[in-house]
Amino acid sequence: MAETRPIGLAATSGDQGGPAALPRYLLLFALIFLGWGVLSPFLPAVLALQGASAAEVGLLLGMGTALRLVAMPVAGAVADRTGAPRQVLALALLGAALAVLCYGLAGGGAMLLLVGVLHALATAPVGPLPDALAVRAAAEARPGRIDYGLVRGTGAAAFIAASTAAGLAVAAAGSPLIVLWLNAGCFGLAAGAALLLPQPAVLRVPRPEVARGTGPVRALLFLPEFRRLVLVSGLIQGSHAFYAGFAVLGWQAAGIGPGSIGLLWSLSVAAEVLVFFLLGRRLLGWLGVGGTCALAAAAGLLRWSIMALDASVAMLVPMQLLHGLTFAAQHMAAMAVLARLAPDRLGGTAQALLASLGTGLFTAVLLLASGTLYERFGSGGFWAMAALCALAVPLALRLPSGQK
Incomplete structure (x- = not known):
């Protein structure tokens, strides 16, 4: 059975694992998780403020989860087929930033449902693609230059800080709508951070043995x-x-x-x-x-x-x-x-x-x-x-x- 290193494989080109890459990954994960951290606790309150009943809030949140489950594999396949995961991630982050602001304009009913669909589809790649890029960077030739645990842990710490800060921001603003702008700002900056990531390296690894033409x-x-x-x-x-x-x-x-x-x-x-x-x-x-x-x-x-x-x-x-x-x-x-x-x-x-x-x-x-x-x-x-x-x-x- 082939061995699996903690996260490290040989690479042939690119500076994904170089010392300059680590701060860029830390910045990307911090911004993404800051965005999630300010939005997640207060999105139900935003939906209720915009006219959704308790049952409709549950429907919107459940629908968003279901749509992301379907859209995530599609987004991952697009990123792989185009060979441009950074660009796909940046577009998704920008789309998510625009979509989340639309919650503040929707007055309930069909408009709120439409915004929920757009937001769910835009955020679908924001979950798996950063991990895919970080794992690939950690797989470069010199283990330790990019430590996936450090990068992912930075995101978790940012989420904690953002959740706390969001509560203070909502109290100061007197409305949960402030979190929409905070999330949009973080995701907009994260889109720029995604484009600053180094070009992915070409890795020498065995290809999965599957039939030709298989998707x-x-x-x-x-x-x-x-x-x-x-x-x-x-x-x-x-x-x-x-x-x-x-x-x-x-x-x-x-x-x-x-x-x-x-x-x-x-x-x-x-x-x-x-x-x-x-x-x-x-x-x-x-x-x-x-x-x-x-x-x-x-x-x-x-x-x-x-x-x-x-x-x-x-x-x-x-x-x-x-x-x-x-x-x-x-x-x-x-x-x-x-x-x-x-x-x-x-x-x-x-x-x-x-x-x-x-x-x-x-x-x-x-x-x-x-x-x-x-x-x-x-x-x-x-x-x-x-x-x-x-x-x-x-x-x-x-x-x-x-x-x-």
């Missing part, structure tokens, strides 16, 4: 290792659905105050940043991809099992710290697999397929199921998430062990 989507889906990665990522990342949708409700029902709840959420994100910055590469070096994914699944099994028991705050603290393994470590392992399988001509398509068929589709389906689980079992719904992680452990161990 990029089918080419990847023909690879057993890619299909297994999609399944493992879907099970582990999708297991966060019940947590994202109903953990806070369960904690409130258990009498945990808002201050403690805020602290618990902050701990999970801090653990995520820590793994991206410091521990992720070490874990991949020690355990390889398969071992790291299995560790993430085992951590999820423990985390969700404890949370199903209506644990005290003292027990929830270490469970929240496991978020660094259940989310960040597994994400870095998935990027390492994609760096070997599809760093060049299939990179954008691979990222988009993983995000849509793996994380996105599993999460969407499990979010729908989580409502019923919570109504029937309360926090006991976490047992279902623990079962998904238990199923992922043996599948993860069949992923490549990688270089240790």
